[in-house]
Amino acid sequence: MNEQLTILLVVIPLICAPITAIFKQHTIAWAMTLVVSIACFVLSGIILADVIDGKHVIYELGGWRPPWGIEYKIDSLNAFVSLIVSGIAVLTSIFTFRSVPSEINSGQVGLFYAAFQLCLLGLLGIALTGDIFNLFVFLEISSLSSYALISMGKKRQALTASFAYLILGTIGATFFLIGVGFLYAASGSLNIADIANRFGTFEDMQLVVTAFIFILLGVALKAAIFPLHSWLPNAYGFAPSCVSIFLSATATKVSIYVLLRVLYDLYPVDYWKEILIPQLLLVLGCVGVIYGSVRAWQQLEIKRLLAFSSVAQIGYIIIGIALLSETGLTASVLHLFNHALIKATLFIGAGILVYRANSTTLSELRGFGASMPWTFAAMVFAGLSLIGVPGTVGFVTKWYLLEAAVEQSKWIVVGAIVIGSVFAIAYVWKIVEALYFNSKRKVHVQNVISGDVNVVKASKSMGLALGLGAFSCLYFGLFTDIPFNAANAVAKALLGS
Template sequence: MEQLTILLIVIPLMVAPITALIPSEKITWALTLIVSSISLLISLYILYEVSDGRHVIYELGGWRPPWGIEYKIDSLNAFIAVIVSGIASLSCLFAYRSVPDEIDKKTIPLFYAAFQLCLLGLLGIALTGDIFNLFVFLEISSLSTYALISMGKHRKALTAAFSYLILGTIGATFFLIGVGFLFAASGSLNTADIANRFPSFADMQLVETALIFMVMGIALKAAIFPLHSWLPNAYGQAPSAVSVFLSATATKVSIYVLYRILFDLYPIDYWVDMLLPQIMLSLGCVAVIYGSFRAWQQVEMKRLLAFSSVAQIGYMVIGLALINQLGLTASILHLFNHAIIKSTLFIGAGILLYRANTTELRSLRGLGKDMPWTFAAITLAGLSLIGVPGTVGFVTKWYLLEAAVEKGMWIVVGTIVIGSVLAIAYVWKIIENLYFRSKRKLHIQDVPSGDSGVARAPRTMTIALWIGAIMCIVFGLNTELSFEAASSAAKALLER
């Protein structure tokens, strides 16, 4: 059982360089799909094994912590690993037809190799129990992400990748400085060891400074308002398959790191005394309203969805800042629910881009009538984003409202209501342009003028889209599995 955890790292690490050397785009795609699928199966098995509160521990090289690197898996780690590997598999299925259309043929092997390295980095962040090792995996995922974004078909993709590179490097530097300060104070890099011996060095000024640096660095990586400026361009200009993968995983894993810092590394009372919950609650509320309003202002679908992500990250931050069982459960649950919703919507946007060569809403007018199945799936995911009952989005907002009422935080209740109203506005903007506006003459990819083939999206894209759309409903109606996993993880964090 313990050896399975390291396979999540070893498999993509071994396959990625092989993938980069294979010239066949179909073989490289197949290898990536196999790696993602195996990672998903292993993650699901590990989640099943630790769902009853047990831990799985793997010591690299047989070196016991704190001297060696330790992988310590609980319900939260496993839950994040399932999200990352599941979305990777979905993104890879979508990429079969999307990547050859948007990426230069010569660089496709490098694209899939970078994709596997990004998966490796994100899984490594989720599994490791060593904060410096976490930084290493953070940089592996970040460097591969910069490369993936830069492979977009337009020159703006290079600008977006460069902007993300600069800000991401600043965030990583802040985090590393924080790790250095904490190591100087504690003499250890193992999360559990630092937490156990925390009272012995808690009074040192370095410890408080380390927390500030680490939180700032991760907040930038997670695109927490107001450190979100890299996100709209990165998601908007990246190749569609990259937008699908990153929108559902990258910021979620960074939020996970924030959980580990605030609940595993430091005692809750320590950062409560620093007024950090009040600061995060304020920023989360502003993010929900600001991100939703900016999404409503957009005229291009991918940028609209990117600003929507800023708002959705705000919900996660609010749940964390409430510091109660329901709030933290809602925050963790939204990692999963939003990953499903946003990956589905970006897949829908990718299909529209594949067919119409644009995602500008005014250029897509009436296309929903020609692509009814694609439009239906986008609508289902859009309703989930709003939080309509029976969808995954409603589940998160309901528990978040309960948590806010329990704490008497009526400003949070008002923020959720306003954010939902604004979500109706920007989701309706997509639906109105796709279905209720008069048609425009479009240049449709691979379809002769007037051909009924405009209504048909490639099969792999459609399968990926409807897997996401069905999950939006299935996990909205049957919440037991996802809620139990999130609740178990929240309880474990609060009891440390």
């Protein structure tokens, strides 16, 4: 039965997206998107429960046996990633009920929700497929819909950010596709498991290492791994609020999932250890943590601050992958989940600011925390998670990451994590200081006269989304068994493969 459920994760949004595009009435389009997101979330939970013990679920499209046909092969890793993506889609869908009418032109509402569902389809498809060319197809579906979603923002900068993302995303996709072509020329197959099983028969070919380099570069650009991150700050900073929430929590995480598949399932670990990839990833991860944290501290606008923070958080994930240990890999996979919760919650808070005050610039929001106590309490708690304060989800990840680094006496890594955490305190404090400790200054925001009724109250749907995000940061920081067991099962499976 679960074999049929896997294909439904792709089929449901694929069928509903064009239907949603027909409707111009916001309520109907929103309701369809929410139902699609909840359905995918429930299906992902059922599938994860079925494969968490090491079982595989395989679905052969059209009845064609691999390697000739396209195969969906579900294990604990892609089921875990699917749960993250669909869970964030539910949170985002709840938030969009009030944010989309205020940030998207009324004539584009149906198209916006259709693009959102297509983006969800692409990200879930990437996680499910066991065919590397089919993975590229879904990667492009998610990317093209992301470009459209970002460009639909009312700010003119959104078009520029979308265009820059399109150019760099196309370059990354081109590198990835060239690598896939080289690998197909060497192996004669596109099925990931088939290529891995026969890798010894063609590993000495020059095409194989060339394919690896091209694929790695393409994935690194899509995942915004330092120094290939330049598209990310503007894309997240100028996109509509709900798009920033969804993409910040899912897009780079799914790209890192692809990186894990390439490094542990497609190519043998010993193969890429010989060409010093772990050392390279470790250096890029450490530099990315420090660079992203420093740049976040320099920002004067909350959404760009959070965007640069994502560069640092991706660095933590890369460090865990590069350590090549069960503890380090567990920390990386766990941070895919934890960071998705943290960043979604923070961007929901930023989205409420946009809805209420039409700005996320710190200098324009001084003292605004007094009129939004619950919103900023949730944002501060998510900020503490970003720092890694005990009792939050961020602490769990950093603890295991530090443990993995100490196990291997990687003191430079320990130093990078500590420096990144110190700067995280600094940039989270910038938000707290501006919003809480400048209350004597009269609030003045762009296009809104202070005290005017246009400084509106946040809706219940926005509050619900923020509350769910903040509660998740607390709950999974205190009760870590479910995400940790899932991440540890994934780490064991990857190292065993």
